[in-house]
Amino acid sequence: MPGLTALADALIEHPEEEMSLGVLLGLLATEPAVLSQAPAIPKGATKGEYAALLRLTALEVRP
Numbered sequence: 001m002p003g004l005t006a007l008a009d010a011l012i013e014h015p016e017e018e019m020s021l022g023v024l025l026g027l028l029a030t031e032p033a034v035l036s037q038a039p040a041i042p043k044g045a046t047k048g049e050y051a052a053l054l055r056l057t058a059l060e061v062r063p
Contacts, residue, residue, distance in 0.1 A: 012048060024038065
């Protein structure tokens with residue numbers, strides 16, 4: 001899932017910042033189809049943590 005990997009790459013620029021839906025929607029403005037593949041944002045997750053979750057999702061790793 002290259003869209004999720006590209007999104008994860010964009011998020012690691014400031015991994016310590018809190019992740020939010022607004023950030024996700026802003027990054028996906030040009031690729032809305034990726035939003036349906038993206039997992040829910042865990043409460044309190046940072047951009048770095050969410051980037052890791054996206055990479056696991058792209059690799060189809062399930063907890």
